Amino acid sequence: MDFKGAIFDLDGTLLDSMDMWLNAGELFLESLGIKAEEGLGAALLQMNVEEGALYIQKKYGLELTCKEISEGTAAVVKKTYAEKIQPxxxxxxxxxxxxxxxxxxxxxxxxxxxxxxxxxxxxGLEKFFKKILTCSELKMSKSNPEIYSVAAEILGTRAHQTLVFEDAPEAIKSAGKAGFFTIGIFDQCTHSNSDICSARKNSRFFCRDFFEAADFLRKQGLL
Incomplete structure (x- = not known):
């Protein structure tokens, strides 16, 4: 492999932020002085933004519109990102x-x-990246393998020359379909036992952290 570029997922891969996303609803309710039910995060993960806001509104009897709940949750997430989330x-x-x-x-x-x-x-992470791309701005999700080709084109590399680092099994699978060398990164919130098996199966290499990823690439003569 002629290694010439790298594409990184953000949440659960570069940033230890999946616990925040899992508990976003709980964090929002906490900002209102309300204790959330156990398992709220797991329940909300099965819903879209609108459905989740409606669920919180009805479950906790909030005198807020669904839009206000969505915006309030987003504000809490943004604040948590800036103040607490670490690489x-x-x-x-x-x-x-x-x-x-x-x-x-x-x-x-x-x-x-x-x-x-x-x-x-x-x-201080911005300086390391030629480009920061979001699915909403590209109007594609990671279920579409073409999104990785778009990112590689921006880097000026081809799929077989580019490493993709992801934690989500489906994203790893999608990048692999597009011909990229996939490296799965373990995340304790993302990976249940079945997800670890899926992530391992679809990754060219699966590792617990970036120290292990660096060791692997050195052994392969890529670094």
């Missing part, structure tokens, strides 16, 4: 290594830019 283990060191090797990198995320922008700035 995953070894992520910064790995990005520094790629920078030294002059390997161009991009972020490709399903989260909206206004949510995570403050976090990237605070953590």
């Amino acid at each position: 995953k283990d070894g992520a910064v060191e790995f990005l520094q290594l790629l920078e030294e090797k002059k390997i161009p990198c991009a972020i490709l995320t399903g989260s909206d830019r206004e949510m995570f922008d403050g976090c990237l700035k605070k953590q």
Whole structure:
């Protein structure tokens, strides 16, 4: 493999933020002084934004519109990103290594830019990326393998020259279908036992953190 570029997912891959997303509804209710029911996060994960807001409105008898609940939850998430979210283990060191090797990198995320922008700035991560891409701005989801080709084109690389780092099994599978070398990153919130099996199966290499990813690439003669 002639390694010339890298594409990174954000939540659960570069950032230790999946617990925040899982508990976004709970964090919003907490900001109102309300204790959430156990398992609220798991229930909301099965719903879209509108359905989730309606569920919270009715379940907790809130005198807020669904729009106000959605916006309030987004505000709490944005604040949590900026104040509490940290990079995953070894992520910064790995990005520094790629920078030294002059390997161009991009972020490709399903989260909206206004949510995570403050976090990237605070953590000093922006400088490592040639481009930060969001699914909403590209008007494609990661279930469409073409989205990874779009990111690679922006980097100026081809699929077989580009590493894709993801935690979500379906995203790993999608990138693999597009011909990319996929490296799965473990995340304790993303991966149940079945998800770990799926992530391992669809990754060219699966690792617990970026220190392990760096060791693998060195052994392969890619770094």
